[in-house]
Amino acid sequence: MKFFVDTAEIDAIKELNDLGMVDGVTTNPSLIAKSGRDILEVTKEICDMVAGPVSAEVVALDAETMLAEGRKLAKIADNIAVKVPLTWAGLQTCKALSDEGTMVNVTLCFSANQALLAAKAGATFISPFIGRLDDINTDGLELIEDIRTIYDNYGFDTQILAASIRSANHMSECAKIGADVATAPPGVIKAMANHVLTDKGLAGFMADVEKAGIKIL
Numbered sequence: 778m779k780f781f782v783d784t785a786e787i788d789a790i791k792e793l794n795d796l797g798m799v800d801g802v803t804t805n806p807s808l809i810a811k812s813g814r815d816i817l818e819v820t821k822e823i824c825d826m827v828a829g830p831v832s833a834e835v836v837a838l839d840a841e842t843m844l845a846e847g848r849k850l851a852k853i854a855d856n857i858a859v860k861v862p863l864t865w866a867g868l869q870t871c872k873a874l875s876d877e878g879t880m881v882n883v884t885l886c887f888s889a890n891q892a893l894l895a896a897k898a899g900a901t902f903i904s905p906f907i908g909r910l911d912d913i914n915t916d917g918l919e920l921i922e923d924i925r926t927i928y929d930n931y932g933f934d935t936q937i938l939a940a941s942i943r944s945a946n947h948m949s950e951c952a953k954i955g956a957d958v959a960t961a962p963p964g965v966i967k968a969m970a971n972h973v974l975t976d977k978g979l980a981g982f983m984a985d986v987e988k989a990g991i992k993i994l
């Protein structure tokens with residue numbers, strides 16, 4: 778499973794990228810707003826740092842303006858994936874951009890039918906939002922499973938990009954189901970390293986190091 782990092786914070790991306798943990802980056806208008814940076818400037822900086830796809834989202838609601846915005850975003854770098862919402866206008870924009878050879882990430886997906894439409898419209902990535910479904914008492918991981926089944930049934934090559942990931946458990950569950958990509962905030966990716974037995978075991982080793990006066994350097 779590829780790891781995308783869901784942030785526009787340059788320092789956080791750099792730290793994970795230096796460790797080989799970043800296969801791509803996703804942003805959205807809320808993350809850009811949180812960074813306090815200009816969208817074109819910060820997106821270019823991310824594209825220069827990361828080799829994989831960098832999602833940058835359009836902000837218009839009609840297809841004509843979305844397409845113009847998408848074309849402008851695509852010019853930032855070769856690794857841009859233009860992000861469009863899963864609306865009819867978004868699907869029209871997806872088809873037009875993918876026909877032009879631009880990667881497209883269709884976002885705000887909450888149903889298997891929406892994912893099916895995005896694949897038909899030539900999406901490179903579909904972004905089902907797990908956490909926001911969990912928030913309304915619906916199993917977000919079940920949606921990832923359903924999309925995996927449908928895409929495999931028909932050989933769609935649209936990649937399932939699990940989004941709105943809130944926990945390390947979401948990451949391992951997505952990997953078990955076979956999501957192609959999971960995009961998560963830096964804190965969630967770092968939390969994957971944590972285990973209470975690792976902490977307990979290390980504390981025991983350190984107590985013995987102290988007792989026996991073990992030194993290596």
Ligand code: G3P
Nearest residue numbers: 783908909940941942960
């Ligand atoms: O990847 C989509 C993400 O940014 C939304 O996450 O936690 O706001 O639902 P969240």
